[in-house]
Amino acid sequence: MPNPLQKLYLKLADTGCVLDVGCIGFRQVGEAKQMGRPHLRHFGVDYVDLSEQLPEAFVFSQADLSKESIPFADDSFDLVVASHIIEHLPNPIDFFGECVRVCRPGGWMYFEAPSERSLLFPGMPFKHESFFSLSFYDDPTHTFRPWTPQSLHRLSRYFACEPIETGYRVSWKHRLAFPLTIVYALLTSNGSLLERACWYAVGWASYLIVQKPQKLAGKPAFHYYIPVNR
Numbered sequence: 263m264p265n266p267l268q269k270l271y272l273k274l275a276d277t278g279c280v281l282d283v284g285c286i287g288f289r290q291v292g293e294a295k296q297m298g299r300p301h302l303r304h305f306g307v308d309y310v311d312l313s314e315q316l317p318e319a320f321v322f323s324q325a326d327l328s329k330e331s332i333p334f335a336d337d338s339f340d341l342v343v344a345s346h347i348i349e350h351l352p353n354p355i356d357f358f359g360e361c362v363r364v365c366r367p368g369g370w371m372y373f374e375a376p377s378e379r380s381l382l383f384p385g386m387p388f389k390h391e392s393f394f395s396l397s398f399y400d401d402p403t404h405t406f407r408p409w410t411p412q413s414l415h416r417l418s419r420y421f422a423c424e425p426i427e428t429g430y431r432v433s434w435k436h437r438l439a440f441p442l443t444i445v446y447a448l449l450t451s452n453g454s455l456l457e458r459a460c461w462y463a464v465g466w467a468s469y470l471i472v473q474k475p476q477k478l479a480g481k482p483a484f485h486y487y488i489p490v491n492r
Contacts, residue, residue, distance in 0.1 A: 264297070266427060266469050267372050270341055271297040274370075278340035281364060282306040283332065284347040291317050305339070307332055327360075328352050336480045337366045345374040346467070350403050355417065355484060362421050363481035365474045371423075375409040377430055377468040383460055389453030396460055414470035422482045424473045430465025437463045 264272070271294055274280070278299075282290040285306025294302045305321045306312070316322050323333040328351050342365045348354045358373075365371050380398035387396075395401050398408050411428035418425040436443070440463040447456035460466060 265431070266429070266471055267343065267345070267374075268293060268297050270370050270372055270471065271299050271302075274299065274302060274340050276301045277303070279303045279305060279338065280341045280343065281332075281334065281339040283327070283342065283344040283361065284308055285322070286310055286312060288317050288320065289345075290343055291320065305334065307334070327357060332360045332364050334364045336363050338364050340366060340369045342369070342371045345372065346376070348373060349375045349407075349409065350405060352405055354406070355420075358417050359421055359481050359484060362423060362474055362478075367474055367478055368476045369474050370426075371470075371472045371474065373414055373470040373472070374431065374467050375414070376404065377465055378408045378410050379430065379464045380408050380466045382464060386453060386457070387448075388451045392453050394453040394457040396457060409468050411468045411470070414468055418470060418472040420484055420486055422475065422478060422485070424475060425470060426473055427469075427471040429469060431462065431467045431469055432465045433462040435462075 276299070280290055280294065280302050282288070282304065285308050288306070291304050294300065294304070303319070304317070307323050307325050307327070309324070309326050311324050312322055313324070325333045327347075342361045344361055348357055351357045361371055376398050383396045385397045385400050386394050398404055411430065415425045415428045436459055440459055443455065443459040446452070447459060
């Protein structure tokens with residue numbers, strides 16, 4: 263069964279353009295091929311210079327998004343993917359607005375970030391050299407706060423966009439196997455298995471699927487509000 267991001271790939275036209283924000287590893291190229299969409303055009307931006315290892319026809323731009331805007335034109339992309347990026351930046355609200363800016367009217371955006379459930383676990387107890395994360399605090403570049411599904415929903419509304427789906431990234435397979443998996447992972451000091459089991463058993467990460475309205479061009483102004491009829 264496709265995960266929330268994979269479902270978006272099925273909505274894109276064959277000539278669609280995808281922007282991967284934080285594209286180290288070029289995971290979105292692999293996701294597209296896995297979903298049978300090999301002809302999509304891929305673009306990426308990252309803090310690290312990846313110019314010598316790009317997949318074929320991949321358009322890359324290097325930028326420090328803690329200080330710079332996303333280095334692409336307004337209304338350029340059919341899908342903007344920002345998976346585990348917003349929690350690393352000092353101004354997440356401005357960053358969200360930048361993602362809206364480069365998304366074309368009617369296009370889609372996918373955000374994923376550590377949820378408040380990432381605070382449930384202690385730090386990774388072993389394999390520190392492998393950089394696995396069990397707690398939100400295991401990554402020293404995480405800033406400020408985790409993200410609940412509602413916080414992502416609200417942020418999209420503050421930028422006049424339409425939140426389509428929010429939730430936690432969970433797997434019933436991992437939930438059912440969790441008691442056995444976590445014991446095995448701890449006994450064998452398997453950091454990868456422990457991370458994966460905990461993340462998908464409890465919903466370590468939140469996600470948001472959001473659509474930019476057809477009549478909305480460029481970057482809308484941020485507008486904080488509380489609904490009148492609640």
